Amino acid sequence: MDIFTTMKERRSTRVYLDKPVTRKEVEQVFQLAGLAPSAMNLQPWEFVVTYGEEKDRLVRNLKKVQAERKVTCGPGTTKPLPEKFAGRSRKVLQLMEPGIAETGISYSQFIEQGGCSFYGAPIAIIVTMDQLFPEVRYLDVGLSVSYLLLAAHAMGLGTCPIGLIIPFADVIADTLDIQENKRILLAISMGHPDNESPVNKVKTNREELPEILSWHE
Numbered sequence: 001m002d003i004f005t006t007m008k009e010r011r012s013t014r015v016y017l018d019k020p021v022t023r024k025e026v027e028q029v030f031q032l033a034g035l036a037p038s039a040m041n042l043q044p045w046e047f048v049v050t051y052g053e054e055k056d057r058l059v060r061n062l063k064k065v066q067a068e069r070k071v072t073c074g075p076g077t078t079k080p081l082p083e084k085f086a087g088r089s090r091k092v093l094q095l096m097e098p099g100i101a102e103t104g105i106s107y108s109q110f111i112e113q114g115g116c117s118f119y120g121a122p123i124a125i126i127v128t129m130d131q132l133f134p135e136v137r138y139l140d141v142g143l144s145v146s147y148l149l150l151a152a153h154a155m156g157l158g159t160c161p162i163g164l165i166i167p168f169a170d171v172i173a174d175t176l177d178i179q180e181n182k183r184i185l186l187a188i189s190m191g192h193p194d195n196e197s198p199v200n201k202v203k204t205n206r207e208e209l210p211e212i213l214s215w216h217e
């Protein structure tokens with residue numbers, strides 16, 4: 001698959017087949033993710049891969065604490081945004097709503113869990129960065145995550161970044177024994193996509209160029 005097709009086709013996968021991903025495939029994804037550029041070639045990204053019983057334990061712990069703390073990690077908990085941005089996030093939820101209804105998960109459950117697609121995915125990836133790096137190094141980690149998502153897609157694997165789980169980063173760290181000096185930035189689900197699932201068929205749109213690009217001549 002050429003790079004342009006990969007970039008145009010990739011979309012977030014939130015429903016997965018019950019089909020394992022081999023260790024070789026996972027390693028290939030991370031080898032490609034590690035090819036991303038970074039300032040001074042620092043490569044500040046670090047990934048924790050969890051699957052099988054350990055992933056199930058993580059899911060159990062997260063569900064328990066979500067119920068106990070009664071804190072939703074849904075988008076309602078984020079700071080109010082200017083309409084320009086709020087409208088974009090409303091639109092993606094509207095696009096997904098009919099598909100979510102068809103999966104049997106209620107819409108409110110989906111929102112409460114922040115669309116935690118790794119609950120049903122064979123693999124959950126936790127993205128971390130050492131606390132010693134300044135926040136600007138998030139950019140480098142983001143580049144590597146982009147490579148990861150595109151590499152996985154080109155290999156026939158689906159992914160979904162999950163930022164809304166970060167309020168429960170302490171539970172992730174405790175369960176997976178992630179050291180205190182690591183900042184947990186993102187979770188990512190990965191697996192073989194269920195291409196029949198209506199949620200996975202949602203294709204989000206993007207703004208036209210004048211919205212994101214200005215010319216100075």
Ligand SMILES: Cc1cc2nc3c(=O)[nH]c(=O)nc-3n(C[C@H](O)[C@H](O)[C@H](O)COP(=O)(O)O)c2cc1C
Nearest residue numbers: 010011012092114115116160161162163164165204
């Ligand atoms: C940093 C980041 C965090 C995200 N967090 C979530 C999340 O918590 N739950 C979710 O369902 N999707 C999440 N997404 C996926 C976005 O909703 C998705 O990328 C966006 O709507 C565009 O759709 P597409 O990936 O299908 O092109 C996240 C994406 C990024 C890049």
